[in-house]
Amino acid sequence: MRDFVTAYRRELIAAAVLAALLVFYLITHPRGASTYVLTIWANQCAILGLVAIAQFFAVVVRGIDLSVGAIMALTNVVGSHLLSGTGIDLAFGVIVVVATGAACGLLNGLLVVYGRIQPIVVTLSSASIFVGLALILRPTPGGRVNYDIADAMTLDLFGIPTALVLIAIIIFAFWLPFRRTGLGLGIYAVGSSQQAAFQSGMPVATIRLAAFTLAGVFAGLAGLFYTFVTTTGDAGIAPNFTLNSIAAVVLGGVLLRGGTGTLIGALIGAFILKTIASLMFFSGIPSLAQPLFEGLILAVAIAVGAADVLRSKHRLEVFGR
Amino acid sequence: MTEPNLPIASIKGVTKSFGATIALQDVDFDCYPGEVHAVLGENGAGKSTLMKTISGVLAPTSGTVFAQGKPVTFKGPADAMAVGFVCMYQELSLVPDLTVRENLLLGAPGSGLGRLKGGALPKARELLDQIDGEHIRFGSKVSDLTLAECQQVEVVKALIRNPKLLILDESTSALNSSVVDKVFDLVRAQRDLGVAILFISHRFHEIEALADRISVFRNGQRVETFRNGDQDYSTIINMMVGQRIDELFPPKVIPKAGAEPVLELRDFAWPPKVKPTSFTIKEGQIIGLGGLDGQGQSTLLQGIFGLLKGTQGTILINGSDAPKSGPLAAKQSDVGLAYIPEDRKADGLIQAQSINENLELAALGRSDLNATDHNIYKPSLDRLELKHGGLDLPVSSLSGGNQQKVVLAKWLALAPKVLLLADPTRGIDVKTKTQIYALLRELAEQGTAILLLSTDYEELIHLCDETHIFYDGGIVRSLRGEDLSAQNIIGASLNIPDVADHKGIADA
Numbered sequence: 062m063r064d065f066v067t068a069y070r071r072e073l074i075a076a077a078v079l080a081a082l083l084v085f086y087l088i089t090h091p092r093g094a095s096t097y098v099l100t101i102w103a104n105q106c107a108i109l110g111l112v113a114i115a116q117f118f119a120v121v122v123r124g125i126d127l128s129v130g131a132i133m134a135l136t137n138v139v140g141s142h143l144l145s146g147t148g149i150d151l152a153f154g155v156i157v158v159v160a161t162g163a164a165c166g167l168l169n170g171l172l173v174v175y176g177r178i179q180p181i182v183v184t185l186s187s188a189s190i191f192v193g194l195a196l197i198l199r200p201t202p203g204g205r206v207n208y209d210i211a212d213a214m215t216l217d218l219f220g221i222p223t224a225l226v227l228i229a230i231i232i233f234a235f236w237l238p239f240r241r242t243g244l245g246l247g248i249y250a251v252g253s254s255q256q257a258a259f260q261s262g263m264p265v266a267t268i269r270l271a272a273f274t275l276a277g278v279f280a281g282l283a284g285l286f287y288t289f290v291t292t293t294g295d296a297g298i299a300p301n302f303t304l305n306s307i308a309a310v311v312l313g314g315v316l317l318r319g320g321t322g323t324l325i326g327a328l329i330g331a332f333i334l335k336t337i338a339s340l341m342f343f344s345g346i347p348s349l350a351q352p353l354f355e356g357l358i359l360a361v362a363i364a365v366g367a368a369d370v371l372r373s374k375h376r377l378e379v380f381g382r
Numbered sequence: 383m384t385e386p387n388l389p390i391a392s393i394k395g396v397t398k399s400f401g402a403t404i405a406l407q408d409v410d411f412d413c414y415p416g417e418v419h420a421v422l423g424e425n426g427a428g429k430s431t432l433m434k435t436i437s438g439v440l441a442p443t444s445g446t447v448f449a450q451g452k453p454v455t456f457k458g459p460a461d462a463m464a465v466g467f468v469c470m471y472q473e474l475s476l477v478p479d480l481t482v483r484e485n486l487l488l489g490a491p492g493s494g495l496g497r498l499k500g501g502a503l504p505k506a507r508e509l510l511d512q513i514d515g516e517h518i519r520f521g522s523k524v525s526d527l528t529l530a531e532c533q534q535v536e537v538v539k540a541l542i543r544n545p546k547l548l549i550l551d552e553s554t555s556a557l558n559s560s561v562v563d564k565v566f567d568l569v570r571a572q573r574d575l576g577v578a579i580l581f582i583s584h585r586f587h588e589i590e591a592l593a594d595r596i597s598v599f600r601n602g603q604r605v606e607t608f609r610n611g612d613q614d615y616s617t618i619i620n621m622m623v624g625q626r627i628d629e630l631f632p633p634k635v636i637p638k639a640g641a642e643p644v645l646e647l648r649d650f651a652w653p654p655k656v657k658p659t660s661f662t663i664k665e666g667q668i669i670g671l672g673g674l675d676g677q678g679q680s681t682l683l684q685g686i687f688g689l690l691k692g693t694q695g696t697i698l699i700n701g702s703d704a705p706k707s708g709p710l711a712a713k714q715s716d717v718g719l720a721y722i723p724e725d726r727k728a729d730g731l732i733q734a735q736s737i738n739e740n741l742e743l744a745a746l747g748r749s750d751l752n753a754t755d756h757n758i759y760k761p762s763l764d765r766l767e768l769k770h771g772g773l774d775l776p777v778s779s780l781s782g783g784n785q786q787k788v789v790l791a792k793w794l795a796l797a798p799k800v801l802l803l804a805d806p807t808r809g810i811d812v813k814t815k816t817q818i819y820a821l822l823r824e825l826a827e828q829g830t831a832i833l834l835l836s837t838d839y840e841e842l843i844h845l846c847d848e849t850h851i852f853y854d855g856g857i858v859r860s861l862r863g864e865d866l867s868a869q870n871i872i873g874a875s876l877n878i879p880d881v882a883d884h885k886g887i888a889d890a
Contacts, residue, residue, distance in 0.1 A: 068523065249484075254476075261461045262460035320479040
């Protein structure tokens with residue numbers, strides 16, 4: 062128990078903050094706590110949550126992915142072309158959307174691992190490529206999506222928002238089993254100390270490749286879910302989501318130096334960020350001033366994350382003590 | 383003990399070079415089942431390179447590694463582990479952000495990237511308890527453990543991989559002797575099961591207690607292999623030293639009568655890494671600091687220059703107290719300290735800046751000097767014959783030796799009273815070395831106190847008037863005159879009592 066609290070203190074703090082914010086939000090909301098209000102909230106949070114998971118996989122291996130928003134935009138646009146059918150067509154569309162995300166992530170990974178280029182440079186340039194592709198596929202927002210599946214994914218199941226059910230599936234059917242695999246352990250080992258991981262006989266290159274690919278997969282899932290929520294394709298959504306994904310992982314206790322943090326923490330961070338944004342919507346702050354406040358909150362979140370880096374053992378050798 | 387015919391691990395004709403440096407040269411080496419084979423040699427003799435070659439961390443430049451008689455090519459440590467070669471590394475292979483349990487599972491046999499198997503954990507717990515590790519909980523994060531606890535975990539991590547060859551690369555350096563004894567019991571038990579053990583240690587008594595055979599390495603070559611007990615200490619040390627002729631060094635000068643002390647340390651300490659240390663450098667003297675890596679001598683130099691917080695004791699320069707508040711205070715003319723750091727690439731120079739800009743960095747912040755006046759650097763640059771393609775080029779365009787000349791020139795422009803040098807000639811060509819030696823002697827004659835840390839004992843013998851040998855954070859012996867010999871330096875570095883008249887076992 063002691064170890065659990067020590068190991069997950071950042072996640073526990075973030076979860077407490079989220080709970081408080083959610084209660085406050087439901088009280089402030091003009092329509093009060095209802096399935097409708099919760100569903101809208103959950104959908105917004107889940108979109109950012111999925112991008113934050115994507116960012117988490119890049120950050121945990123001591124990387125960063127500035128293309129998650131771009132992958133999301135590209136998959137969203139692909140989705141807006143392929144998700145209008147039914148049955149087999151629809152299933153095919155979903156698979157292509159997620160595969161597109163995976164391919165983008167794999168490309169990033171290959172350039173980082175075998176091209177030996179820093180992740181920040183690789184993903185900065187690949188982001189432009191992905192957005193460029195998205196713009197060619199859909200120069201102006203639009204497109205059509207099968208409303209049955211969109212509703213099924215974005216409304217509620219017996220009063221519980223479907224978005225939350227999907228998030229629960231990711232945690233219990235993917236993350237917790239994944240954490241008990243060599244790959245799940247390996248991403249932390251590579252992020253924390255690449256040399257130690259190598260000397261322990263871990264395939265470091267494969268692990269980093271897998272981490273970037275997983276980032277692509279989850280960015281693709283974010284794009285897919287965004288398509289269901291908005292039922293249109295829009296190539297212009299990238300920058301906002303990329304920035305917010307970094308802020309979300311930092312808020313959720315994932316250190317940017319890699320090797321620590323959890324997928325659950327990244328999710329909580331995303332939920333906090335979206336809840337704050339929604340609170341502001343109802344708070345009467347003039348809409349033109351909202352970016353100012355959002356920016357301030359992001360700055361504080363990142364400063365808190367950075368302070369944690371200082372507390373860790375990465376101090377200068379000289380000037381020690 | 384009879385030797386079975388087939389060695390578990392052997393290498394034939396292995397050479398490993400890093401650029402121009404040859405770390406291993408045409409080495410043949412065997413390790414048989416059921417024997418503890420110890421490898422001895424001074425720093426840079428090629429011991430760690432040998433271990434890394436056998437454990438798959440480094441690939442040999444030429445030559446072949448054999449596993450049970452079959453030639454093998456390791457792409458990485460994973461391949462070496464697959465044939466049963468397991469190494470406990472000097473630089474630990476534990477991941478700081480993971481727990482003890484997770485570290486034990488990392489790369490454990492049969493796991494790979496798939497589902498982790500916890501089958502070895504009960505055995506790991508048992509082994510950990512046997513070496514006084516009962517208090518180490520599996521749930522603790524490795525970054526919260528002490529170095530000794532990390533080494534205990536490292537030992538267990540290696541053992542649960544069921545090695546056929548177990549390599550111990552100074553893996554007990556932080557453990558106290560009772561724990562070491564228990565680790566050795568485990569190692570002996572492994573040996574008796576037919577495991578081959580390869581063992582590097584700088585503690586002579588450990589080798590004496592554990593080894594069946596001993597190989598001595600020098601300058602990347604295997605000098606000799608013999609049974610433990612067949613050779614006495616002085617013979618072994620002579621093998622490690624070898625014979626080297628050097629005409630590199632300027633003649634020593636007889637100190638002037640009544641020379642004044644320039645630098646005086648009184649109980650200077652930085653616990654726990656540097657124990658209270660006192661010595662004096664008089665006008666005209668070059669004083670050496672020797673010992674194995676990491677025994678506190680390099681930390682001492684940083685401390686004198688004010689790079690460490692919380693140093694204790696007194697530094698007197700020409701009789702007055704020197705401040706310990708940092709480099710800016712230390713380089714002022716009333717103090718007059720200059721420090722040439724060990725890692726010139728990272729600490730001595732800013733690689734992306736030009737030679738001119740780098741030269742100015744030390745003089746900046748001295749109100750009595752005009753840093754942009756390049757005439758103040760010219761004399762030392764000419765004296766050292768800096769070879770460059772233009773002083774506006776980045777300093778990274780220079781060779782290692784020429785980079786070191788820039789570091790020296792930038793500090794000499796300040797006309798320091800005390801010059802602290804941390805291994806200034808490491809990895810530098812012979813000609814530059816000679817130039818630096820001559821310069822140091824000249825500076826000493828002009829009254830600069832010179833404190834020279836060196837890993838090359840030739841420098842300590844031929845350049846220094848007196849050499850203090852560090853072991854475990856303090857001076858164990860001060861050598862001068864006739865006593866300043868390679869044998870004595872190595873003996874003292876390993877903390878063996880005076881080699882000439884003792885055959886006893888030294889306590890570390």
